[in-house]
Amino acid sequence: APVAEPVTNVPSRMQNLEEADRLVDQSPAQALALMEQILEKDPHNALALYGRARSLDSLAEVERSNARLEQSIFAYRAVLDLEDQVDDHLYHKSALRCIDRMRFRGFHGKAIRIQQRLVARFPNDIEYQNQLAIGFLLTNQPEAARTILEGVLNRWPQSGFAQVHLGFILKTTYDDYDAGARWMMAGIASREEGVIDGRFYSHLGDALTRLGRHEEAQRIYADGEKEGVFRSHDQRSLYNVDRLTAQPWWDKEATTYGPFFDLLEANWRQIRNEGVALLTLETPEGFANESEKLRDSGDWKQFELFAQGRKNAAHCTKAPVTCTLIENYPPALCKRGQVKFSIMHPGTHVWPHTGPTNCRLRAHLGLVVPSGAKLRVGNTTKSWEEGKFIVFDDSFDHEVWHNGSSYRLVLIVDLWHPELTTDEWQSLAPI
Ligand code: LMR
Ligand code: MN
Numbered sequence: 333a334p335v336a337e338p339v340t341n342v343p344s345r346m347q348n349l350e351e352a353d354r355l356v357d358q359s360p361a362q363a364l365a366l367m368e369q370i371l372e373k374d375p376h377n378a379l380a381l382y383g384r385a386r387s388l389d390s391l392a393e394v395e396r397s398n399a400r401l402e403q404s405i406f407a408y409r410a411v412l413d414l415e416d417q418v419d420d421h422l423y424h425k426s427a428l429r430c431i432d433r434m435r436f437r438g439f440h441g442k443a444i445r446i447q448q449r450l451v452a453r454f455p456n457d458i459e460y461q462n463q464l465a466i467g468f469l470l471t472n473q474p475e476a477a478r479t480i481l482e483g484v485l486n487r488w489p490q491s492g493f494a495q496v497h498l499g500f501i502l503k504t505t506y507d508d509y510d511a512g513a514r515w516m517m518a519g520i521a522s523r524e525e526g527v528i529d530g531r532f533y534s535h536l537g538d539a540l541t542r543l544g545r546h547e548e549a550q551r552i553y554a555d556g557e558k559e560g561v562f563r564s565h566d567q568r569s570l571y572n573v574d575r576l577t578a579q580p581w582w583d584k585e586a587t588t589y590g591p592f593f594d595l596l597e598a599n600w601r602q603i604r605n606e607g608v609a610l611l612t613l614e615t616p617e618g619f620a621n622e623s624e625k626l627r628d629s630g631d632w633k634q635f636e637l638f639a640q641g642r643k644n645a646a647h648c649t650k651a652p653v654t655c656t657l658i659e660n661y662p663p664a665l666c667k668r669g670q671v672k673f674s675i676m677h678p679g680t681h682v683w684p685h686t687g688p689t690n691c692r693l694r695a696h697l698g699l700v701v702p703s704g705a706k707l708r709v710g711n712t713t714k715s716w717e718e719g720k721f722i723v724f725d726d727s728f729d730h731e732v733w734h735n736g737s738s739y740r741l742v743l744i745v746d747l748w749h750p751e752l753t754t755d756e757w758q759s760l761a762p763i
Contacts, residue, residue: 348366348369348370349370349377349379349380349383351366352366352367352370352380352383353379353383356383356386356387356390357390360386360387360388360390360391360394361387361391363383363386363387363390364384364387364388364391367380367381367383367384367387368384371384376414376417378411378414378417378418378419378422379422381407381410381411381414382408382411382422382425382426384407384410385404385407385408385410385411385426385429385430386404387404388400388401388403388404388407389401389404389408389429389433391404392404398437401433401436401437402437404433405430405433405434405437405439405442408426408427408429408430408433409426409430409446411423411426412426412427412430412446412449420453420454423453424450424454427446427449427450430443430446431443431446431447434446435470440467440470440471441471443467444464444467444468444471447460447463447464447467448464450463450464451464458484458487458488458491458494461480461483461484462480462481462484462491462493462494462497464480465477465480465481465484465494465497466497468480469497469501474501474504474505475505477497477501478498478501478502478505481494481497481498481501482498485498490522491522491524492518492519492520492521492522492523492524492527493519493522493524493525493526493527494519495515495516495518495519495522495527496515496516496518496519496520496522496526496527496529496532497519498515498519499511499512499513499514499515499516499517499518499519499532499535499536500512500516500531500532500535502515503516503535503536503538503539504535507625509539509540509542509543510539510543512535512536512539513536513539513540513543513545516532516535516536516539517536519532520532520533520536528559528561529561530556530561530562530568530570531570533552533553533555533556533559533561533562533568534556534562534568534570534686536552537549537550537552537553537556537568538683538684538685540552541683541684542628542683550565553565553566553568556568563578563690563727564578566580566686566710566728566729567686567690567725567727567728567729568686568727568729569686569687569688569689569690569727570688570689571668571688571689571690571691571761571763572689572690572691572727573690573691573749573752573756573760575751576690576691576749576751576752577749577751578690578725578727578728579710579725580709580710580711580712580724580725580728580730581709581710581712581714581722581723581724581725582693582723582724582725583723584721584723587693587695587723587747587750588750589663589695589747589750592661592663592664592747593695593721593723595657596657596697596721596743596745597697597719597720597721599653599657600697600699600718600719601719602653602654603653603654603657603697603699603743604699604700604718604741606650606651606652606653606654607635607651607654607673607699607700607741607743608699608700608741609650610635610650610651610673611675611741613650618635619633619634619635619673619675620633620634620635620636621633622634622682624685626682626683626685627680627681627682627683628681628682628683629679629680629681630676630677630678630679630680630681630734631676631677631679631680632674632675632676632677632680632682632732633674633675634672634673634674634675634744635647635651635672635673635675636670636671636672637651637654637655637658637670637671637672637673638655638658638664638665638670638671638672639670640667640668640669640670640762640763641665641666641667641669641762642665643655643659651673654743658671658745662754662757663747663748663750664745664746664747666691666692666746666747666748666757667757667760667761667762667763668688668689668691668692668746668748668760668762668763669692669694669746669747669763670744670746671743671744671745671746672743672744673699673741673742673743673744674696674741674742674743674744675739675740675741676705676732676734676739676740677734677739677740678704678734678735678736678737678738678739679734679735680732680733680734681731681732681733681734682731682732682733683731684708684729684730684731685729685730685731686726686727686728686729686730687726687727688727688763689727689763690725690727690749691748691749691752691756691760691763692726692746692747692748692749693723693724693725693746693747693748693749693750694723694724694725694726694744694745694746695721695722695723695744695745695746695747696716696721696722696723696724696742696743696744696745697719697720697721697742697743697745698716698717698718698719698720698721698722698742699718699741699742699743700718700738700739700740700741701715701716701717701718701740701741701742702736702737702738702739702740703715703736704734704735704736704737705732705733705734705735705736705740706732706733707722707724707730707731707732708730708731708732709724709725709726709728709729709730710728710729710730716740716742725749
């Protein structure tokens with residue numbers, strides 16, 4: 333418990349505090365010194381502890397210093413440690429800023445601990461519980477998020493925010509398309525803040541598709557277009573540059589990358605031989621299963637050579653000719669794409685899906701192409717040809733079938749969309 337202070341000290345200290353508080357934004361170093369002075373005599377003064385945290389927070393920004401930032405995080409937490417000696421308003425302010433700064437610093441686990449303290453202190457505040465669920469999602473703990481959201485919906489059955497997130501988790505983590513779709517539908521219908529989001533429209537449409545409810549899925553995608561979360565009902569990438577020409581299929585020449593395609597086509601047998609030789613490698617050295625749950629049935633594996641514009645050196649030693657051809661062509665070192673061999677066995681169906689971004693074009697070089705394999709992009713379905721490229725924009729809805737009787741092998745090369753500038757190649761965040 334704090335030591336009782338002589339009453340006469342209070343007015344002058346309050347004056348100091350107000351003065352120091354005004355200083356935080358203009359001169360955080362001075363404010364910090366004043367706060368420390370106050371705390372020396374009165375170590376449990378909540379306002380001074382909060383002022384100290386704010387000063388350190390400002391200094392961290394001015395100095396661009398992580399050490400300072402961490403000091404400010406611990407200082408905000410010291411306010412919370414006062415527990416019932418700090419009023420709700422200040423507790424709330426300190427906690428929210430503390431969480432924000434922790435997340436900024438990448439301390440997601442610590443942020444969750446603060447969120448749990450908020451829930452414990454304000455058990456009737458739905459917002460804190462919903463935000464705690466988001467904290468669990470951000471730290472890849474969907475089971476914990478699910479538990480929180482189910483608790484929220486027991487008490488507040490109408491929370492659209494909780495509904496849409498619970499549906500998202502049931503669909504993406506538990507593969508429960510039916511319950512996932514029901515919750516996401518209800519959540520979107522609430523139109524609460526945060527629910528009109530492309531991720532929910534996308535997973536809802538996908539869940540409906542997998543349930544065979546194609547017309548409903550198409551209506552969701554059309555709604556998504558209307559709400560502006562998608563560029564169009566069948567171009568549903570979420571990381572986009574708006575001005576780019578959008579069409580499902582591209583002529584090789586129209587991409588401006590014709591000479592590159594010609595060169596690889598001229599060398600296609602060597603590329604094929606490198607790809608085929610990889611097939612005898614055992615896992616984990618060799619091909620890896622497609623990992624995004626896109627398969628309805630069958631067997632589809634990939635061998636990655638480049639990801640986010642960077643070479644996979646270990647893999648490239650096993651496909652040196654292919655990697656050298658790629659490496660010498662900057663548009664193919666696309667930070668928003670990959671280069672990989674892709675093998676698909678008979679009996680495979682890949683659910684309709686879209687890639688994450690409209691910033692790349694996806695080129696497939698046919699290497700081993702039996703009959704019975706085909707690719708739909710938008711409304712047009714094509715097949716591969718050995719030694720030839722086909723080029724499409726995988727931000728459009730696409731779907732693959734292989735009903736033949738032997739494997740199909742292609743080299744997938746993502747290239748920057750030809751209308752992006754080389755400055756944009758630098759500045760766009762990798763995907
Ligand atoms: C895709 O990019 O989704 C597929 O076309 C890949 C493949 O191997 O056919
Ligand atoms: Mn795809």
